Amino acid sequence: MKKLLVIGVGNTLMIDEGFGVHAIYEFWKERDDWDETLVDFVDGGTFTQDIFYLFEEFENILVLDIVRANQEPGTIFSLEEDQLRKEEKQMLSLHDVDLLDSLGMAQMRGHRPYLRVIGIEPKEINWGTELTPELKKALPDYLEITRKHIREILATSDQTT
Template sequence: MKKILVMGVGNVLLQDEGVGVHAIEELQKEEWPANVDLVDGGTFTQDIFHILEGYDYLLVLDIVHAGGKPGDIYIFTEEDLVQNEEQRLSLHDIDLIDSLNMAEMVGSRPVMRVVGMEPKSYTEWSMELTPEVGEKFNLFLDTARKEIRKYLEQC
């Protein structure tokens, strides 16, 4: 059976920057098949690429700077991110692509998708999401669930 890693990325101390980690915390309260692992990736750096080993699929939950309104939700493939150098997930996107490349060098590169949300504030100290992002948080969770189910259909 193929394995799926769902990783929430971000810093919960910087408002909307932590939306991916907040999402993982909620998803961890739910029942998932044994081949689905949910991990708090924090401020993900390339030195933890070994976490990706053994997974066939990777779903990353993070903020995305795509020029939309705060709370807008996006779904990207790895190809989308590599082809569009102007696309900025967050401070973590470069580390993420590097980590995938390093995982491939040691033998296993998962297929990646990203569910991202446009932030309003990601530099102010607060553990609370802004109202604009908070209003769309349940939709963000539903979008992540749908993406996990898509991976499960491929297993």
């Protein structure tokens, strides 16, 4: 079983809605920097519940997605699984709702990985393939925060094995 699945979700035809997938494209450029026996980077697209079977192969899931929380566009959020379930005011994307359902299905099949979401407040969701300037500007910080989470998850996992 691998330690970590990093999955970018979103629709790249809907401007900022595709941010998570754009972030995964950047991580694909860094593949040589990561131990492929520990971590996979996957383009989850619009993420449907039918990919829950992937979760059976990982101890941890790190989702890269938009989060609508009525903050300034480009605001970055690091959310633990329990925050996704408790914060009623947190406006999750539809992908995150599907994700929680998929985790439940994985649990019914016998293995439930731990979930974290690195989210970003979008500016615009409409037809178009380019991110807004606000999210383009925030992408380097977002990637660095995500790298820190990846390193933390891999280090924590190493200590428990």
